[in-house]
Amino acid sequence: MQHSTGRAWQCLTVGFKERPLLKVYLVLTAVHIVSLVVTGILWTIVDLAKQSPLRAHLRDIRAVHFGSLYLVPWFLGLAWAFERLNVPAIHQVVFPLGLGLLVTFSSIGYILPRPKGLDPFYYWTQGPAKILALIGLACLVLALCWTAGVLTWFAFAPTT
Numbered sequence: 001m002q003h004s005t006g007r008a009w010q011c012l013t014v015g016f017k018e019r020p021l022l023k024v025y026l027v028l029t030a031v032h033i034v035s036l037v038v039t040g041i042l043w044t045i046v047d048l049a050k051q052s053p054l055r056a057h058l059r060d061i062r063a064v065h066f067g068s069l070y071l072v073p074w075f076l077g078l079a080w081a082f083e084r085l086n087v088p089a090i091h092q093v094v095f096p097l098g099l100g101l102l103v104t105f106s107s108i109g110y111i112l113p114r115p116k117g118l119d120p121f122y123y124w125t126q127g128p129a130k131i132l133a134l135i136g137l138a139c140l141v142l143a144l145c146w147t148a149g150v151l152t153w154f155a156f157a158p159t160t
Contacts, residue, residue, distance in 0.1 A: 021092040025079035028096060032068040032075070039065035059121050071099075078147070085154040094150070098143020105136030 042061045046054050054061070074095075082092045109129030118126060124133035 019083070019089070021089050022079055022083060024096060025075045025082075025092075029072055029075040029079075032071045035064060035068040036072070039068065063121075081151055085151070087150060087154050091146070091150040094143045095147045098140045098146075101139035101143075102136035105132040105139070109133050 039061050042054055043058070043065060046052050046058050046061065078092075078095060081087075106124060106129075109132035110123055112127070112129050112132075114120065114123050114129070115126050123129050
């Protein structure tokens with residue numbers, strides 16, 4: 001006889017083996033929810049402790065906070081839409097891949113030497129970092145356009 005917790009767990013995980021990208025989208029959602037909590041705490045510390053050394057990084061904290069706030073509904077919404085429309089996994093991977101390429105290229109640009117006097121927040125506006133950031137941005141734009149096209153196609157494609 002199976003324990004009721006095991007049965008409940010089995011009900012919750014039905015279909016996950018067939019749809020591994022659903023797990024990816026839900027894990028990315030969870031990561032960004034945790035990011036919201038952490039950056040919210042950091043932002044509160046900066047607001048309450050006026051002499052906090054974190055104050056110098058307030059723009060970065062806010063940027064990550066609002067980026068995560070923006071991405072949580074994107075991941076949940078896309079996971080739901082892909083699930084409802086039975087979109088093949090190859091098309092589902094495009095959005096996280098484009099986002100990952102943006103983060104990767106921008107991160108590489110961030111570790112490159114910055115021109116003198118340039119605010120670290122604007123590292124991506126000059127030199128090689130600008131080129132890398134634009135490549136990453138182009139990857140994300142292509143991924144967004146592809147994802148929009150796939151959603152439109154599968155929404156209106158005849159079902160068999």
